Amino acid sequence: MSDRTASGATAETAPEKPTSTTKxxxxxxxxxxxxxxxxxxxxxxLRSLLxxxxxxxxxxxxxxxxxxxxxxxxxxxxxxxxxxxENSNLSDxxxxxxxxxIENSVxxxxxxxxxxxxxxxxxATRKAIAEALGQMVQSLNQTLEHxxxxxxxxxxxxxxxTGKSFAEVVMLHTLLYRVEQVFLIHRxxxxxxxxxxxxxxxTQDADMVSGMMTAIQDFxxxxxxxxxxxxxxxxxxxxxxxxxxxxxxxPKAVLAAVIRGNAPEDLRLVFHQTLEKIHTDLSRELKKxxxxxxxxESVRPELETCLQVxxxxxxxxxxxxxxxxxxxxxxxxxxxxxxxxxxLWIREYRRWSNYVTRLQTEPGLVLISAERxxxxxxxxxLRDPLAAEPQKFVVDAxxxxxxxxxAWEPYHALSAEFVLRRAQHALQxxxxxxxxxxxxxxxxxxxxxxxxxxxxxxxxxxLPGVTTYHDENVVETxxxxxxxxxxxxxxxxxxxxxNSTQFVSGQESEINKLVAGIQQLHDLGPKVTREFxxxxxxxxxxxxxxxxxxxxSRDRAEVIRxxxxxxxxxxxxxEVLAAGTSAPLRTELSDQDxxxxxxxxxxxxxxx
Amino acid sequence: xxxxxxxxxxxxxQRYVQSIYTDKYLTTVGVxxxxxxxxxxxxxxxLLLWDIQGDDGVEKLRSSYIRGASGYLLVIDGTRAATLDTxxxxxxxxxxEIGLIPFVVAINKADLIEEWQITPVQxxxxxxxxxxxxxxxxxxxxxxxxxxxTLAERIMEx
Numbered sequence: 001m002s003d004r005t006a007s008g009a010t011a012e013t014a015p016e017k018p019t020s021t022t023k024x025x026x027x028x029x030x031x032x033x034x035x036x037x038x039x040x041x042x043x044x045x046l047r048s049l050l051x052x053x054x055x056x057x058x059x060x061x062x063x064x065x066x067x068x069x070x071x072x073x074x075x076x077x078x079x080x081x082x083x084x085x086e087n088s089n090l091s092d093x094x095x096x097x098x099x100x101x102i103e104n105s106v107x108x109x110x111x112x113x114x115x116x117x118x119x120x121x122x123x124a125t126r127k128a129i130a131e132a133l134g135q136m137v138q139s140l141n142q143t144l145e146h147x148x149x150x151x152x153x154x155x156x157x158x159x160x161x162t163g164k165s166f167a168e169v170v171m172l173h174t175l176l177y178r179v180e181q182v183f184l185i186h187r188x189x190x191x192x193x194x195x196x197x198x199x200x201x202x203t204q205d206a207d208m209v210s211g212m213m214t215a216i217q218d219f220x221x222x223x224x225x226x227x228x229x230x231x232x233x234x235x236x237x238x239x240x241x242x243x244x245x246x247x248x249x250x251p252k253a254v255l256a257a258v259i260r261g262n263a264p265e266d267l268r269l270v271f272h273q274t275l276e277k278i279h280t281d282l283s284r285e286l287k288k289x290x291x292x293x294x295x296x297e298s299v300r301p302e303l304e305t306c307l308q309v310x311x312x313x314x315x316x317x318x319x320x321x322x323x324x325x326x327x328x329x330x331x332x333x334x335x336x337x338x339x340x341x342x343x344l345w346i347r348e349y350r351r352w353s354n355y356v357t358r359l360q361t362e363p364g365l366v367l368i369s370a371e372r373x374x375x376x377x378x379x380x381x382l383r384d385p386l387a388a389e390p391q392k393f394v395v396d397a398x399x400x401x402x403x404x405x406x407a408w409e410p411y412h413a414l415s416a417e418f419v420l421r422r423a424q425h426a427l428q429x430x431x432x433x434x435x436x437x438x439x440x441x442x443x444x445x446x447x448x449x450x451x452x453x454x455x456x457x458x459x460x461x462x463l464p465g466v467t468t469y470h471d472e473n474v475v476e477t478x479x480x481x482x483x484x485x486x487x488x489x490x491x492x493x494x495x496x497x498x499n500s501t502q503f504v505s506g507q508e509s510e511i512n513k514l515v516a517g518i519q520q521l522h523d524l525g526p527k528v529t530r531e532f533x534x535x536x537x538x539x540x541x542x543x544x545x546x547x548x549x550x551x552x553s554r555d556r557a558e559v560i561r562x563x564x565x566x567x568x569x570x571x572x573x574x575e576v577l578a579a580g581t582s583a584p585l586r587t588e589l590s591d592q593d594x595x596x597x598x599x600x601x602x603x604x605x606x607x608x
Numbered sequence: 609x610x611x612x613x614x615x616x617x618x619x620x621x622q623r624y625v626q627s628i629y630t631d632k633y634l635t636t637v638g639v640x641x642x643x644x645x646x647x648x649x650x651x652x653x654x655l656l657l658w659d660i661q662g663d664d665g666v667e668k669l670r671s672s673y674i675r676g677a678s679g680y681l682l683v684i685d686g687t688r689a690a691t692l693d694t695x696x697x698x699x700x701x702x703x704x705e706i707g708l709i710p711f712v713v714a715i716n717k718a719d720l721i722e723e724w725q726i727t728p729v730q731x732x733x734x735x736x737x738x739x740x741x742x743x744x745x746x747x748x749x750x751x752x753x754x755x756x757x758t759l760a761e762r763i764m765e766x
Binding site for chain 1: 638641654672
């Protein structure tokens with residue numbers, strides 16, 4: 001470097017010498033040519049006379065030239081300092097030379113530069129590797145974090161679907177961030193130079209935030225780094241809840257960015273470049289800053305670009321997915337409508353088929369046709385008047401009764417159930433009569449009035465489905481009663497003392513009952529067309545002779561007849577039979593049996 | 609805001625910025641920053657007030673907190689003579705660290721003037737050194753506005 005400058009300086013002074021010598025030599029040949037040859041001593045003298053002063057100047061100049069390098073060396077550092085302070089001309093001029101020199105040096109012996117750079121390259125490489133590793137760890141962490149969760153599963157599916165790697169999908173989803181604010185802070189004073197915020201972001205007083213950030217920065221530096229600034233360890237990340245503050249330090253200004261979400265590490269590069277550009281463009285203003293921020297208005301676009309580029313890049317990709325388009329709403333409504341109508345249609349269809357099935361299986365109904373119209377249902381068929389009301393099934397099936405138009409023609413169902421039902425309906429049997437039907441035969445059994453029996457015989461013949469009517473098992477109400485009284489009477493026993501026509505004590509009530517019973521038969525008989533006669537039978541025990549016993553039994557019967565006739569009159573139609581021992585009431589094994597056989601009983605003979 | 613411990617730096621800032629005063633003492637840890645726009649002549653400037661943790665010496669005063677400052681309010685507690693010594697130390701420290709910058713001395717707690725330990729003679733000495741002295745009371749608000757606006761004017765004059 002100094003060689004070139006020195007030689008340059010020599011070049012500047014050099015032209016003086018040739019010009020003066022040319023003048024001299026120009027005159028010299030003229031003199032030599034015109035004058036006679038002189039002795040060497042005279043020539044020297046002449047020369048000193050003619051060009052003596054010039055000779056001296058020449059010698060002086062020669063001396064100065066030889067002294068010049070040391071003189072320039074004295075002023076050069078000062079000159080370089082001065083030039084660098086005033087403008088960048090010198091630096092500009094030297095830049096190509098410096099570059100060339102470095103190139104040459106590397107060509108000649110790379111080791112020199114390598115040795116010189118070694119202390120810088122080491123930390124620089126370490127830093128670069130550390131940052132690269134940091135990024136890798138960040139993405140690895142995210143990958144691990146999301147690989148097990150439900151969301152992770154969703155993203156895995158997405159990765160498989162889109163053909164991207166899972167890590168890539170995770171990055172895509174997690175690296176949603178927004179640079180909300182950017183502060184440009186003067187490093188020396190901590191004053192805010194410029195501040196930009198993303199639209200809609202609520203900001204605090206930027207001046208104070210800037211001051212606070214500087215204070216924190218200073219505090220951290222003082223507390224953990226000592227006072228040696230060269231160590232240059234600065235706070236570069238602050239985390240406040242969801243917000244992260246990234247601080248990018250420069251020599252004169254600091255750029256602090258408030259980020260919401262996870263920003264990728266390469267964003268730092270963007271900040272770094274912005275800060276560098278600001279330093280280049282406004283180096284003078286930054287150096288001379290005394291509190292007037294007006295000069296820094298021009299960096300706003302710079303900061304805003306940085307803000308917006310990051311904001312848009314991440315957000316645009318995410319937004320369309322989240323936004324619900326009107327088309328989606330319409331689609332969803334249509335789908336819902338289809339589902340609802342489908343459900344209603346199926347439900348209506350099922351109700352209708354249930355109704356039709358019910359009509360088909362219900363006895364007494366014959367379905368001829370069942371049709372579905374656009375809005376109504378049409379049903380046509382035959383109905384036995386005794387069948388269930390079909391309108392009821394409409395309601396049961398859940399159909400709207402107004403929608404079902406039904407036309408039922410009456411008919412007679414000939415199934416056993418309906419013939420019987422019809423018979424019940426037509427004959428109206430009393431509760432004591434039971435009707436049954438099988439293969440055209442209607443059977444009646446039980447107790448009924450004479451009139452009902454007679455009427456039923458006629459009606460039954462007219463019933464559809466009934467070919468034969470049996471009522472042998474129906475007993476007339478009066479005759480039943482007649483039979484009961486007869487039974488009671490025939491069970492009664494009037495007992496006598498041994499070998500006597502005198503009653504045993506207490507037989508009066510028996511005789512009264514006998515009288516009342518016979519009287520009832522007489523009253524009932526004509527009503528139920530029954531004619532009868534009553535036989536009074538006298539009995540004895542087996543003791544004594546047959547003749548005596550026979551006579552005694554007759555006497556005993558006669559006693560009763562007399563008594564009965566006295567009460568009932570001669571029209572009672574009573575006859576007497578002397579049974580003697582021939583019809584004992586009990587086999588005589590004891591005295592009680594014998595006592596029992598000394599008695600009179602009654603038998604009723606129905607003659608019609 | 610510089611000065612010894614509990615001289616009322618935070619109270620002065622609160623009185624000046626928010627016009628409030630509370631008797632409750634809360635020690636400042638590190639630094640607290642406030643902002644107040646102030647009119648100096650025709651221009652409006654923002655005072656960014658760094659309310660720095662007070663200490664009875666300068667040993668713990670962080671030079672990074674005062675670096676870049678345009679001026680400072682040197683606060684003294686009128687009721688505690690020792691705070692005047694601290695003020696001298698602080699002033700010397702600032703001079704050494706960042707050079708001569710404008711400052712105003714605020715002798716605080718003017719509402720308790722009967723209890724003052726700092727004598728008028730001592731105050732005269734300060735004035736004689738060319739220091740700008742202002743009696744203030746964060747409690748009553750006396751002199752607070754003047755102290756800050758004087759400082760702002762001095763900074764702008766420079």
